[in-house]
Ligand code: NAD
């Protein structure tokens with residue numbers, strides 16, 4: 001029996017709501033799989049912790065969670081605190097501290113969902129976006145000077161290193177070649193950003209040479225947005241910088257039906273530090289505490305976590321339960337056009353795990 005140690009950090013806003021729903025689903029899964037077990041350890045880090053302690057997590061926070069098998073994370077962001085404080089104090093502190101340089105975001109239009117595209121286009125969406133997660137535009141390098149003066153200045157410097165580009169390009173190539181279409185689209189903006197982005201192109205071009213079985217095409221990021229909307233079937237695996245992939249993956253989630261469904265794995269491929277799994281959405285102040293947050297993004301995220309932990313069968317079972325619920329369409333949250341509450345979606349997925357839901361409903365329908 002393998003017991004996986006999971007650090008649970010709900011964070012802010014709807015983060016704790018969807019992550020606790022996810023823990024319930026994982027516990028239900030473990031209860032029916034003889035060889036699957038979890039030890040969940042909760043950490044109350046985030047904006048309330050900040051109000052009490054003046055920091056988003058303890059000084060030795062990373063050391064406290066360094067030994068876990070995975071981190072299951074909700075979101076950060078508080079209406080009363082600056083976003084850069086909350087993001088850098090917790091989420092980016094973990095991603096960068098554990099050198100989780102590969103951020104992986106799958107998108108598919110789940111069965112039963114329509115999304116904003118015409119059905120024949122929406123059904124073609126089957127993408128994985130690989131986001132460089134350690135440097136680029138979010139390296140945190142830059143500065144402010146001459147505060148309050150007319151000559152005041154603020155700068156963020158986009159940092160691209162050979163080592164950083166090589167390792168994320170290798171990761172994206174390995175992932176792309178493991179998928180049936182063996183197709184990688186590299187996103188760039190080297191027409192306008194003529195230093196870092198040109199260097200990005202050069203290094204990625206060197207790396208892809210080692211993968212002769214891979215088809216590689218290149219897109220400028222602005223044109224990529226229209227390709228995602230107009231020709232979704234022409235895309236499979238996508239490699240993009242930290243900023244570009246951040247934006248493209250919210251677009252991808254919306255095209256897949258809702259920001260509430262998108263899932264993320266933050267991985268250090270060397271496995272020397274724990275990975276972190278999170279829905280892609282933020283803390284969603286407008287619906288916090290109302291009990292209507294869509295937990296499917298957190299569930300899909302849990303499936304990615306299971307897969308990474310070597311629990312492929314459980315990962316597939318969870319994904320199948322999610323798809324059963326979307327396909328039946330009876331328990332969808334408001335962002336997907338339904339009226340189900342977080343707890344009802346959660347109960348529906350748990351029921352679908354054991355097949356109870358589908359059996360009883362088909363009897364009812366019959
Ligand atoms: P957001 O993702 O929180 O919300 C955008 C919109 O999508 C809102 O209308 C929200 O209600 C809706 N939405 C998001 N998740 C949903 C879900 N699960 N179910 C139903 N609807 C959902 O983005 P935002 O409004 O730009 O940011 C709010 C805060 O979250 C900010 O402080 C921001 O910095 C933070 N944020 C954090 C993360 C993270 O922790 N990874 C990511 C994005 C934003």
Ligand code: MN
Nearest residue numbers: 246247250280
């Ligand atoms: Mn984002």
